[in-house]
Amino acid sequence: MGWVRNLQRELFTKGGVHPPSNKIAATMKIFPGPYPETVVIPLSQHIGAPCEPLVEIHDRVLIGQKIGDSEAYVSAPVHSSVSGEVTGIIEYHHPTGVEVLSVQILSDGMNEVHPSVEPLGDPMEMTPQEIRKHIRRGGIVGLGGATFPTHVKLAPPEDKQIELVIINGAECEPYLTGDHRMMVERGEDIIEGARVIQRAVGAERIVVAIERNKPDAISVMKEIGDEYGFEVAVLPARYPMGAEKTLIKGITGREVPSGGLPMDVGVLVDNVGTAAAIYDLFYEGMPLVDRVLTVAGDGVAGHANLRIKVGTLVRDVIDFCGGLVGEPGKVILGGPMMGLAQYSTSVPVIKGTSGIVVLRGETVWKREPGHFVCIRCVLCVRRCPMNLMPYLIGSYSDAGMWEELETLNINDCVECGCCAYKCPTKNPLVQLIKVGKEGMARQQKKMEELTEALDKE
Numbered sequence: 001m002g003w004v005r006n007l008q009r010e011l012f013t014k015g016g017v018h019p020p021s022n023k024i025a026a027t028m029k030i031f032p033g034p035y036p037e038t039v040v041i042p043l044s045q046h047i048g049a050p051c052e053p054l055v056e057i058h059d060r061v062l063i064g065q066k067i068g069d070s071e072a073y074v075s076a077p078v079h080s081s082v083s084g085e086v087t088g089i090i091e092y093h094h095p096t097g098v099e100v101l102s103v104q105i106l107s108d109g110m111n112e113v114h115p116s117v118e119p120l121g122d123p124m125e126m127t128p129q130e131i132r133k134h135i136r137r138g139g140i141v142g143l144g145g146a147t148f149p150t151h152v153k154l155a156p157p158e159d160k161q162i163e164l165v166i167i168n169g170a171e172c173e174p175y176l177t178g179d180h181r182m183m184v185e186r187g188e189d190i191i192e193g194a195r196v197i198q199r200a201v202g203a204e205r206i207v208v209a210i211e212r213n214k215p216d217a218i219s220v221m222k223e224i225g226d227e228y229g230f231e232v233a234v235l236p237a238r239y240p241m242g243a244e245k246t247l248i249k250g251i252t253g254r255e256v257p258s259g260g261l262p263m264d265v266g267v268l269v270d271n272v273g274t275a276a277a278i279y280d281l282f283y284e285g286m287p288l289v290d291r292v293l294t295v296a297g298d299g300v301a302g303h304a305n306l307r308i309k310v311g312t313l314v315r316d317v318i319d320f321c322g323g324l325v326g327e328p329g330k331v332i333l334g335g336p337m338m339g340l341a342q343y344s345t346s347v348p349v350i351k352g353t354s355g356i357v358v359l360r361g362e363t364v365w366k367r368e369p370g371h372f373v374c375i376r377c378v379l380c381v382r383r384c385p386m387n388l389m390p391y392l393i394g395s396y397s398d399a400g401m402w403e404e405l406e407t408l409n410i411n412d413c414v415e416c417g418c419c420a421y422k423c424p425t426k427n428p429l430v431q432l433i434k435v436g437k438e439g440m441a442r443q444q445k446k447m448e449e450l451t452e453a454l455d456k457e
């Protein structure tokens with residue numbers, strides 16, 4: 001019980017904020033979402049190489065059939081979430097704001113499942129290599145929003161021994177309750193999935209991390225934990241409690257080094273949704289074709305936790321929940337702190353979509369364009385969970401001083417938005433940090449090219 005004992009030392013003292021949680025859907029059971037007439041499934045829904053289409057227009061496809069893949073190791077195949085006819089292979093809107101090659105499928109309403117979808121056998125009898133191979137075939141990626149291919153995460157280099165698997169059920173973003181409900185309703189499946197992860201990396205222990213504002217999930221997971229011999233870490237309810245590095249520091253007392261990864265301190269963090277998807281893959285044979293997400297906000301008629309087929313258009317989900325209410329303000333995919341605001345509701349739900357938050361026009365705070373104004377109150381510094389100096393990063397980025405940004409560890413920023421949330425002059429700090437990261441990367445590339453050219457002379 002050593003890991004959890006560390007929690008009592010109250011290591012969660014630095015940074016973070018307390019935005020209104022607005023977790024109105026927390027008591028709502030997960031229901032199946034709409035059966036869309038058409039889905040548009042992007043061939044890139046993960047970090048890494050995009051997939052190539054494996055189907056052609058007019059092909060008939062079935063649920064669970066692979067429709068796109070790549071030869072690259074860091075990639076994840078995509079599968080059809082409906083049965084029906086491929087009606088287009090098109091460049092289509094993607095939640096990240098770009099156009100992405102996507103497979104458009106007209107559903108036949110038959111929900112016919114592909115014959116390859118069948119239980120894979122007992123993962124506890126499989127080697128780590130076999131487990132990783134299946135996970136890649138199943139298109140599993142991190143469902144907390146990062147969408148990093150899980151088979152890659154489960155293959156740390158030989159010199160990085162994983163001792164602890166943390167199953168992240170913190171779900172600290174306002175409005176979002178899908179992970180919470182999954183723990184209440186699918187606790188055992190999550191643990192079976194976590195055991196597969198544990199076997200793949202040879203970890204000694206599993207800890208499920210849950211914020212203390214989810215007492216029902218804590219009690220379910222503790223009961224199952226006693227049976228399976230894993231621990232539940234009860235975390236303070238503070239945003240961004242679920243950020244990987246914060247979680248690791250809080251549970252183990254270990255600090256992931258700047259520019260490092262959790263594996264550098266012997267830890268692997270996976271989301272509860274990812275563990276449940278691994279369960280579905282091994283025990284039901286179903287690749288990642290749907291996911292649980294929360295629909296919430298004062299701009300949508302109904303709140304819900306829904307199991308949504310990947311490729312369902314956001315507007316179909318909003319209509320399913322009773323449609324928009326009031327003057328439309330903002331539609332965010334994910335939570336309001338780290339999610340992506342959309343310019344259209346025609347974008348599809350992808351593997352990484354944890355929520356659809358709809359806010360009315362009058363609720364949304366609009367910033368007038370203007371200069372970076374800083375009164376040096378250092379509230380942003382006090383609230384930054386990564387010990388950064390957001391006001392300096394923001395002002396350097398605003399001035400295009402890319403070289404100076406290197407000294408401020410800008411790449412350690414997890415883009416949680418705590419600094420911007422607290423800033424009294426409402427500086428767009430996260431936006432400036434994103435711009436700064438890109439500017440610094442461009443500058444570094446330029447310097448590398450210059451050095452290379454000089455070396456050749």
Ligand code: SF4
Pocket residue numbers: 383384385386387388389390412413414415416417418419420429430433
């Ligand atoms: S600088 Fe980055 S990590 Fe720190 S509070 Fe701001 S967004 Fe979060």
Ligand code: SF4
Pocket residue numbers: 373374375376377378379380381390391394419422423424425426427
């Ligand atoms: S919170 Fe805003 S005003 Fe205060 S120091 Fe940071 S950037 Fe400046």
